[in-house]
Amino acid sequence: MAGISTASVKTKGYLGALALISVLLGLYWGLWHAPPDAYQGEVQRIMYLHIPSILTAYLSFFLVFIGSCLYLWKREKRDDILAYSAAEIGVLFTALTIIEGSVWGKPTWGVWWTWDARLTLTAILLLIFAGYLMLRSLTEDENRAASAAAVLGIIGFLDIPLIHMSVYWWRTLHQPPSILRPDKAPWDNVHPAMLTALGINFIGFVLLYFYLLSQRFRLGEINEEIKARLLSRNH
Amino acid sequence: MNFLNQTLLLLKKDLILEVRRRENLLTMFFFGTLLLFVFHFSFDLVPERVVEMAPGLLWLAFLFTGTLGLAQLFEAERGNHCLEALLLSPMDRGALFLAKTAFNFILMVLVEIVVIPLFWILFNLGSWDIIPHLFLVVLLGTIGFCVLGTLLSAVTLKARARELLLPLVLFPLMIPVILGTIRCMEAILRAGELGDALPWLRLLIGFDVIFLTVGILIFDWVIEV
Numbered sequence: 001m002a003g004i005s006t007a008s009v010k011t012k013g014y015l016g017a018l019a020l021i022s023v024l025l026g027l028y029w030g031l032w033h034a035p036p037d038a039y040q041g042e043v044q045r046i047m048y049l050h051i052p053s054i055l056t057a058y059l060s061f062f063l064v065f066i067g068s069c070l071y072l073w074k075r076e077k078r079d080d081i082l083a084y085s086a087a088e089i090g091v092l093f094t095a096l097t098i099i100e101g102s103v104w105g106k107p108t109w110g111v112w113w114t115w116d117a118r119l120t121l122t123a124i125l126l127l128i129f130a131g132y133l134m135l136r137s138l139t140e141d142e143n144r145a146a147s148a149a150a151v152l153g154i155i156g157f158l159d160i161p162l163i164h165m166s167v168y169w170w171r172t173l174h175q176p177p178s179i180l181r182p183d184k185a186p187w188d189n190v191h192p193a194m195l196t197a198l199g200i201n202f203i204g205f206v207l208l209y210f211y212l213l214s215q216r217f218r219l220g221e222i223n224e225e226i227k228a229r230l231l232s233r234n235h
Numbered sequence: 236m237n238f239l240n241q242t243l244l245l246l247k248k249d250l251i252l253e254v255r256r257r258e259n260l261l262t263m264f265f266f267g268t269l270l271l272f273v274f275h276f277s278f279d280l281v282p283e284r285v286v287e288m289a290p291g292l293l294w295l296a297f298l299f300t301g302t303l304g305l306a307q308l309f310e311a312e313r314g315n316h317c318l319e320a321l322l323l324s325p326m327d328r329g330a331l332f333l334a335k336t337a338f339n340f341i342l343m344v345l346v347e348i349v350v351i352p353l354f355w356i357l358f359n360l361g362s363w364d365i366i367p368h369l370f371l372v373v374l375l376g377t378i379g380f381c382v383l384g385t386l387l388s389a390v391t392l393k394a395r396a397r398e399l400l401l402p403l404v405l406f407p408l409m410i411p412v413i414l415g416t417i418r419c420m421e422a423i424l425r426a427g428e429l430g431d432a433l434p435w436l437r438l439l440i441g442f443d444v445i446f447l448t449v450g451i452l453i454f455d456w457v458i459e460v
Contacts, residue, residue, distance in 0.1 A: 072456050124407050131404035138394040144459075148390045151457050152404060155386065158449060159408045162442055166411040169434065170418075 019207035026201035034193040046104040052205035060090030068153035081220035245334035290420035329451035376416030
């Protein structure tokens, strides 16, 4: 058993420190440096957290899909751990996104929640992957749990475009994109300090995400090691 | 034995079991009827409003009865290591998936054939001539439900409290089918034809095709000893 190599611990330490610095820098930039929004005022600053958290959540669910496919194909335990870790953190970031969105929605739209397409889609994503975590914790046989969850991870990911389509046809009232607009370049429409704040926060969140993922992944590996050692002791 | 023969054989096994025991069909049928009564007491359904609410209510009734059937879908195989024996036999597991899907589909359709006219009678709806159209849409929705439902019924097979877990993982993934079927049914009830609900019908067909294919391909990994 390889144990925890000091090199990887060090790398993770650097990653964590870097994540912390960039998140703090992003917060400073977003909360103080960037100007308040012309219409929405100070409350718009939630966007600096809101957009990075949902983007990292999407990244997470994509990783669940990749991990699930790889696991079914190669049957390597580490791919399963990757999918499990990514799902857990993805649920966390999705929940955060919804909470941040509600806090922003109350003063801006006047309601905590509205059945807008993007909100509904995010809530459904949360439910799907909460179900994924439930399935894992309720299946006792480890290998069964891993392959069942992998199948669910793949089905869930394939279903997202269909859910997306149906929910969008059903209704849309989200604010139209103000950064990626077809008629204007991003820097014409949005104050540069706002874009910088968003950019720094995004980088910070991605770093934070990978830091959390690496820690959670390591936890899964340690779990496996303990099980393997217990097994060899009993024989 | 080719794929189709295997499927038919497995389906025949389930149908014979069902004809002898009659437990699934009867419980599903009575539950569906019961739901109509519950709806009647829960909502004040005057004839003008029934037309508006009928699609949602009907489809909810089918969704719940269908889930009841799905929870029991692999019950016969769970005891006495029947599943292991089935998996040991030299057959394509895609055929098992198709047979189970078809079995649940047949049960649900039998329930629907009775419950839809019953709804019309109980709630005094006049337009009997649209029922065939409506039924076609319901069929497409039912296919989607059974395909994904069978897949997830197998996924949750070894879980604790699986009857509780199944709807939890199933319903969020079923949103396209729920929305699509209800929108198509609404259009038919309103205008007697699909009209602008045609994209929804395409979505339904797409959903059915995608998950039928995925199910046949992926079922090898879904169900293993």
